[in-house]
Structures are given as structure tokens and as C-alpha cells.
Amino acid sequence: MEKVKIFIHRLLIPHEENNFRAKSLHADFLTVYLVIAFLMMMVFKQANLHNVLGFATDISIDKLYQLTNEQRQKNNLPTLSLNSALSLAAQRKAENMLTENYWSHYSPDGKTPWDFILGANYKYEYAGENLAKNFLFSNGVVDAWMNSETHRTNILKKEYTEVGYAIVNGTLNGEQTTLVVQMFGTPIAGSFSPPPVQAEEISKNSLLLPTAKPIAENKVRQILAQKTVQPNMSAFKFTFNFNIIFMAFLLLALALDFYFASKFNIIRVGGKNIAHFLFIIFILVGLFMSTIGTIV
Amino acid sequence: MIRSFSFHLKKELKNHLFDYLLLITAGIFFLILLNIFRGQRVTEFIILVAFALFYIIWGVYHHIANETLHLKTVVEYILIAFIIIFLLKIIILP
Numbered sequence: 001m002e003k004v005k006i007f008i009h010r011l012l013i014p015h016e017e018n019n020f021r022a023k024s025l026h027a028d029f030l031t032v033y034l035v036i037a038f039l040m041m042m043v044f045k046q047a048n049l050h051n052v053l054g055f056a057t058d059i060s061i062d063k064l065y066q067l068t069n070e071q072r073q074k075n076n077l078p079t080l081s082l083n084s085a086l087s088l089a090a091q092r093k094a095e096n097m098l099t100e101n102y103w104s105h106y107s108p109d110g111k112t113p114w115d116f117i118l119g120a121n122y123k124y125e126y127a128g129e130n131l132a133k134n135f136l137f138s139n140g141v142v143d144a145w146m147n148s149e150t151h152r153t154n155i156l157k158k159e160y161t162e163v164g165y166a167i168v169n170g171t172l173n174g175e176q177t178t179l180v181v182q183m184f185g186t187p188i189a190g191s192f193s194p195p196p197v198q199a200e201e202i203s204k205n206s207l208l209l210p211t212a213k214p215i216a217e218n219k220v221r222q223i224l225a226q227k228t229v230q231p232n233m234s235a236f237k238f239t240f241n242f243n244i245i246f247m248a249f250l251l252l253a254l255a256l257d258f259y260f261a262s263k264f265n266i267i268r269v270g271g272k273n274i275a276h277f278l279f280i281i282f283i284l285v286g287l288f289m290s291t292i293g294t295i296v
Numbered sequence: 297m298i299r300s301f302s303f304h305l306k307k308e309l310k311n312h313l314f315d316y317l318l319l320i321t322a323g324i325f326f327l328i329l330l331n332i333f334r335g336q337r338v339t340e341f342i343i344l345v346a347f348a349l350f351y352i353i354w355g356v357y358h359h360i361a362n363e364t365l366h367l368k369t370v371v372e373y374i375l376i377a378f379i380i381i382f383l384l385k386i387i388i389l390p
Contacts, residue, residue, distance in 0.1 A: 262304035
């Protein structure tokens with residue numbers, strides 16, 4: 001225990017044994033951090049953290065579905081079941097936005113969300129659509145929707161019974177982006193609609209899916225394929241959290257080093273802690289800003 | 297401790313007011329540009345690199361102005377700037 005105490009003292013507090021500068025801020029330690037950061041960058045590049053378009057996000061259909069239902073449960077509403085036809089409509093809508101280069105509920109040639117839903121052979125009594133882009137995390141998407149009155153109304157509409165999702169990466173208006181499309185619906189009683197697919201079933205192998213008509217099975221497979229566009233999500237989340245923790249550690253080391261060096265009037269050769277501190281704070285704010293996308 | 301920290305912080309900022317205002321202004325520009333080009337990953341990364349380079353230049357300028365420039369100091373600014381660039385590259389431009 002005493003050894004740990006001495007180690008932390010040397011690591012964070014400037015005194016004669018660490019040449020009056022916190023060991024964690026010495027050039028050799030900074031070089032080690034740099035090498036680790038470089039290796040991480042190379043490993044994640046080799047491990048194909050990104051998809052073909054060079055994107056890394058931690059948005060998943062399972063998480064969006066779970067968060068949406070949590071919001072409904074909080075408001076004493078029945079949960080929605082995941083519907084493969086609505087997911088197919090969402091997928092087609094996302095692809096159409098990328099192909100025709102627009103960011104709206106309505107396409108330039110007049111296609112409405114309802115056209116995509118009907119095109120997926122989903123006969124609805126009620127239907128709705130939420131869109132989001134540029135988010136890094138699923139909870140960011142659902143939080144943004146919940147903070148917007150119109151999107152919130154969709155999520156909490158008691159008439160809806162089913163939901164479908166698509167997460168598609170591509171280039172929109174020259175900007176590489178991740179589009180999230182959420183389609184809601186209530187089928188007309190008695191009309192054909194592919195059977196609802198539960199989230200647990202979707203995450204399993206397609207062979208485990210319930211037997212359905214061939215057309216529905218095909219759609220489910222397409223949704224499964226679409227999910228594979230988001231690889232290694234936990235690795236991305238790990239990297240994001242690692243960055244936050246590492247920067248918080250650096251901020252702590254800089255603050256303690258500055259405080260004790262000022263307190264004991266230590267004069268030494270080295271960079272200005274306040275400048276490093278400000279630089280890292282701006283970077284952290286920028287990092288959090290990059291997690292926020294836009295919704296329509 | 298917090299009062300003492302705040303006292304030393306104010307003293308340091310007051311002694312080099314122009315330099316720190318310059319760095320804070322650059323930081324605010326960095327955030328504004330990030331906001332304008334949000335979602336354009338390559339541009340975001342270029343903005344990050346530009347801010348990191350500015351930070352190194354700021355460090356050199358500040359220490360020249362205070363006649364405290366030393367190779368060790370420059371290396372420290374370069375190391376911190378590149379650690380941040382490498383770490384954020386994984387997120388912004390994997």
C-alpha cells in the first residue's frame with residue numbers, strides 16, 4: 001500500500017524525487033502515451049473498426065429499439081414490436097436519400113415516407129417517420145428525438161404498435177454520414193404484414209428465425225445484412241471512453257502539478273500547464289460536440 | 297485548496313493575459329469551425345490538426361516572449377499535440 005502511495009505521489013505531485021515535475025508529465029511518459037496512442041490508431045485501423053466508408057459509430061438497431069421502448073414504458077405505453085417490412089421501408093428510404101441526395105421526409109421527386117412503407121407491402125392504419133444523421137451513439141439519437149416535440153410525439157404515439165429501423169452510411173451533400181431512419185406503423189386489421197420479429201431473434205442467426213413466408217424471410221435477411229454495416233461497436237465505445245478517461249487523467253495531472261508547483265514556488269523548465277489544460281479542455285468539448293448529430 | 301488554486305490560476309492568466317486570450321480565441325474558433333463543418337469528417341480532422349499546430353506555435357511563441365524557450369519545452373508541446381491527434385483520429389477518421 002505504501003508503495004502505491006509513493007508511486008501515485010511521484011506520478012502526480014512535483015517534488016525533488018521527480019525533478020520537481022509530476023512524473024506523468026515527463027517527456028518519457030508523454031512519449032509512452034504517444035506510442036500507445038499511435039499503436040491504438042494502427043491496431044484499430046488494421047482491425048477494421050470502421051466500415052467501408054471509413055465510419056465508426058456506436059449506433060445499433062437493438063439499442064435504438066430498446067431505448068425507444070424504454071421511453072414508451074416510462075410513459076405507460078405498450079412496447080412496439082420490431083417489424084421487418086417497416087425496417088425494409090426504412091432501409092429503402094435511407095438508400096433513396098443517399099441516391100437522390102436529400103435530407104428530408106419528402107424526396108425531391110415527391111416520394112413520401114408513406115410511399116416507402118406501402119412499397120414494403122406494409123398496409124398501415126397509422127404511420128410515422130423519424131430521421132437522424134451524424135450521431136455517434138444510439139442514446140444520442142433517441143435523446144435528440146425525445147427533446148423534439150414532433151419526434152417525441154411519434155415515439156410516444158399510443159396508436160403505433162410496430163417499428164422498423166435502418167442505419168445506413170453514405171455520402172449526403174458531399175458529407176460522409178450515418179443516417180438513421182425510424183418508421184412507425186399500425187397495420188390495418190386483417191391486411192398482410194410480415195410477422196413481427198423480436199429484437200432477440202434478429203440478433204441471432206437467420207436460421208433461428210421463425211418460419212415465415214419466403215418474401216418476409218428475404219426481408220429479414222436484408223435487415224440482418226444491413227446490421228453488419230456496423231462492426232466492432234464495443235471497440236469504438238471502448239476507444240471513445242478510453243480517450244475521455246485518458247484526457248481526464250492528463251487534466252488531473254496538469255492541475256495537481258500546477259497547484260503544487262505554484263504553491264511551493266517551483267521554477268523549472270517545461271511547458272505551461274494552463275496552456276495544456278486549456279488545449280485539452282477545448283479538445284474534449286469538440287469531442288462531445290462531434291457526438292451530436294441532427295434530426296428532422 | 298480550491299481558493300489557492302484559483303489564486304495561482306488568476307495570477308498566471310493575469311501575467312500573460314494576451315497570450316492566453318490568443319489561445320482561448322483560437323480554441324473558440326476551433327469549436328465554431330467544428331460546429332460549422334460537423335459531420336464532414338475529413339474537414340473536422342483538418343481543423344483538429346490546424347488547432348494542434350497552432351497550439352505548438354503558440355507554445356514556442358509564448359516561451360520566446362518569456363525568454364524561457366528550451367528544446368524540452370517544445371518537445372512537450374509537440375508530444376501533447378500529437379497524442380491528441382492520434383487519439384482523436386481513431387474517432388474522427390478511423
